[in-house]
Amino acid sequence: MATLDTLKQALRQKAKASSPKQPLSDMEYSAGFDTLLRGSGWRTYQDFIIPQISQLMAPLFNSGDYISALEIGPGPMSLLGHLPSCLRQKIKKYTAFEPNDLFASRLVESFCSTSETESPLPCLRNPPNIHRIPFGLQDNIESGTSSRMRENDEKYDIILFCHSMYGMKPKHRYIERALEMLVERPQGGMVVVFHRSGTLHLDGLVCHRTASFPTGVVSVANDDKVLDCFASFVTGFSMQDVDVDKAIQVEWRKVCRALGRREEVHPDHLLFSSPNTMVAFTQHATMLLELVAQVPLVTGDKRVKNRQALFHPAVSIVRPKDVKQIQHCVQWALKHGVGLSVIGGGHSGHCLWPNVVSVDMGAFDQVHILTAGEHGRELSDLGSLIIAEAGCKTGDVILKSMEVGLTVPLGARPSVGAGLWLQGGIGHLSRLHGLACDAIVGAVVVSVDSSQVLCVGHVPRQHWQVGAVRPDNEADLLWALKGAGTNFGIVVSVTFKGYAAPTFSIRSWVLPCSDNLRARFWLEKFDSIVARKLPRSCSADAYLYWDTDQLHIGVTMFESSTTRSTLETPTPTLLSTMLGPEESFRVMDGVELFEAEMYMSGMHGGHGGGKTSSFKRCLFLKRIGAVGIADILLAAMETRPSPLCYFHLLQGGGAVGDVAANATAFGCRDWEFACVITGVWPRNQDGTEAAQSAVQWVYNVARDLLSLSSGAYGADLGPDPRDAALAVKAFGPNRLRLTHLKQNLDPRNVLAYACPLPKTPMKQKLIILVTGESCAGKDYCADVWVSVLIAHRSLTARAVSISDAIKREYAAANGADINRLLCNRAYKEQHRSALTTFFREQARQRPRLLEEHFLNVVYGAADVDVLLVTGMRDHAPVAALSHLVSDSRLLEVHVQAAEQTRETRRGCHGGDGGSNGSKDSINLTALDYRPSLIFDNDALGNEAAKDFAEHYLLPFVHEDLQRLANMVGQISDFPRLGVEFRHVLNISQQPGGLALCTSLLQTHFASDWTRVNAVACCEAGGYIFASALAARVDVPLVLIREAGKLPPPTVSVVKPSSYILSLASNTSKEKRIEMEQDVIPKGASVVVVDDVLSTGETLCAVLQLLEKSGIGAEDITIMIVAEFPVHRGRELLRQRGFGKINIQSLLVYGGA
């Protein structure tokens, strides 16, 4: 997809010869800007800009101080005005520079609140100060008003360059000017730039943080008038001469139509890629000189091999000469609150990062060998050791080791560096000896927390650094370095365990495939024969690629042996029986082996003649021949954006799987093939659309394979948001431990650009099931709620459709195109009835289908704090599913809209998806249960949905709930062995506990307390919380007691003994409970309060009692302090006919 930058160049090119040109009038500019925002440009704000501002500013907003803000070029609406209201309220002073008169007027207007609209910044102490001039480098003086005010007298906490820095030259001077205008305070203010372009180079300025949004898209109506307005907005000018202007517009429309992508979903729109970048600076941005005075600068980027990295050069590269200088780098980064990136072999895309300093480890290039006996008695058990400094390459280590008959199981290319062994390291010896990281037995590391030199594991005495210490968490650090080692410190050297150097025999086959059927046949054969039958001393790789207009499968088998003579004569192998005689057979040593790779020699005329660039992501697969997987691989070959793209399938198993998943940080061990999805393009197209398409292709294929994979390779995952989903699956079961270690070992996120470790989820995940009628706007609402949750509380939140799972299964089974099935409405319609039949059949065969899909969705979103699940059509899903995720809080929000609204939406957008393609809708009145919350989605726009999220969803992620949870004691083996007792009543024994609990009960009640006639409770636990609550909300209390304790007349029912009592006594005795007759008038509205909901027996008895007294289920709400979903109390209530009662629980606990 062409970027807006490419479009701009093409449009300008068309107008190059025509002159003279004129800048756009305010009106033209404003119309163009509106086109951009309307054309889904708004998504960039919602998904990137607003969450980024909220996260960056969180410390400032949380400081409790008043905040002053300056916006440069905000357009017609303050950017800060899109923040959640609790943040907007903190802003007390607002200034803007907006030279476009029309925008400035609209901006002024927006601040005039009316009865219907609130001011975007409602708590300003003075009227907003809006200057209708550009932000200048010198004195920013307001002109044309009576109060000529010198802007440079003003200081701000936040200065935002809102929409790019076009026209500001040199850009770094403008940032420096803004930096001078920052308030000076310890947790100082910030200058934040949002720029509509891939990268932003700002000479000599070091950023505090930077982030990118490469997937932004602008969609423009394919209409002459709209295109005219859009094209001149993109170029920034129109023609002075009216006739020339008309002629150019015709040309520009052609350019837009030629470059814009059309999608079947919106055939009348043109799409352009609009990546966005955020760069944030603090007052420390200008401190680079301080570092380069201590550590030598590198000129030229010779050591960086990765071509994409060269496209976003670092602000500076320093090359420390000794460990002291590495420590200087860390001390400097900590002092100024900035990040660092590290260059090992320079093969990843993020060893350089724009506006960040890179530390090149090139000076640490020594390999030391200590054969058994040379390294002292304490390490003699380990045999020979190889100490590789962090600037060494794979080739250096192998060459030096081979000189003494040793080797280390590293990777296949000689130029790859420390990033390989710190993040895994898959090679031809992996099946025999394990991964490169498995061979690490010790390391020397500079801490990015304290800048101390740390020695971990086995480091021979002679390689200890002066002043090095063993850290307290040594075992943790060594564990983390083995597979996730780029995140926890700057590694100076590692100690490898050495193995005897083998000789290799290499045999290759090339299998042309006349069609996909043939290719599938070979993949299946290769999978079932190779994966299962080869001995560990052999490993076979397959390549799937196109060459000379035909699909090929290339196979190379590597056999290793420490006795060369056994390999010299080719013997028949399983592969030769299956594939026939090999094309080539060679015997070579570990260094010669580097040139034997098929992609270096056999494919595409030998590595595309060496003049290509590539982008790779790697997923781990168990079966490559399985129908679903082989289909994805073959379909991807057909959609490859360049003929050079290919798959490399490296064989695993053997020793890789011998290591337990949690024994090292590299947690993905259960796989037979590492599938390297490789996007390739000619080197002379670096940085162009061709390169971007290849990268996007890799991500698309990775996305399609991810759910069928058994993990992702963490190497090379970086800050690109498209890597986030892969990073979640990168460390198997170790993710949470790694996240905690990151907080301990790199608390200030110095290594911010290494493989992303998903942040620690909230202590308790919130899962919101968004249900409702067809076309009520469930998906739309889910998206809005995600953005509110992200922006408001810096949470991670994601909306996922559960129906995608069945669509994927259907596509895999029937050969349908999954991407079109997910996104293209017409295509979906074509498959609707087949999909429904498929779903019904699956549901018949797999009675637990819903549970399976639900758990898949939940596990797939293990990294997020709040998961919103759409596409769910099952009744009473909270009662049915909460016991499966009893550690999480499950809510159902039912979205409803009037029939007419839904009809209109069906016409406009095609409505939102159902779970299985059926058209029937849920009718709320027909439900035999009550969803947790109901949202009426009839209003236009997203304000109502946002308000709903702020009022009803955010309370569920409020820290007060955690505070309350902390007051509940946990007692092991009570009331009997093996039981973890949660002492819920302990809340009332804590200072402020009862007040906090009752205030939460009050605010979590979704209706109006003034309409409640009674708060009912059953002795004993319920009494404590109910009486305090009743007093607080001023509602009479109704007491339910054991029979015989209340004066007659009473009504009574039988109540089985509570869960915890039955545990204690091992018997289950029934009792009667009663309440005074007529204490509650018939038809009254009642809130039942109890301390605990477990099996639900007590509540059922209470509800039966109320029923006997003439209180209908529709007039009852239940409020619980702590719920234990594993006992399925809600389901019992539903089965006993009380499903229509709303139940709210403040705390939810897994386990008994």
Ligand SMILES: Cc1cc2nc3c(=O)[nH]c(=O)nc-3n(C[C@H](O)[C@H](O)[C@H](O)COP(=O)(O)OP(=O)(O)OC[C@H]3O[C@@H](n4cnc5c(N)ncnc54)[C@H](O)[C@@H]3O)c2cc1C
């Ligand atoms: C041509 C090619 C072939 C490959 N072959 C294989 C293969 O056979 N097997 C395999 O498993 N992988 C392979 N890879 C993937 C490779 O492992 C990763 O690209 C790896 O990140 C490269 O490491 P590097 O040191 O060369 O790159 P760099 O970009 O220098 O480093 C990669 C990451 O490691 C960090 N890092 C580097 N040094 C240090 C240090 N001293 N302390 C802390 N962090 C550090 C960097 O900051 C960066 O985040 C290959 C990649 C390419 C491009």
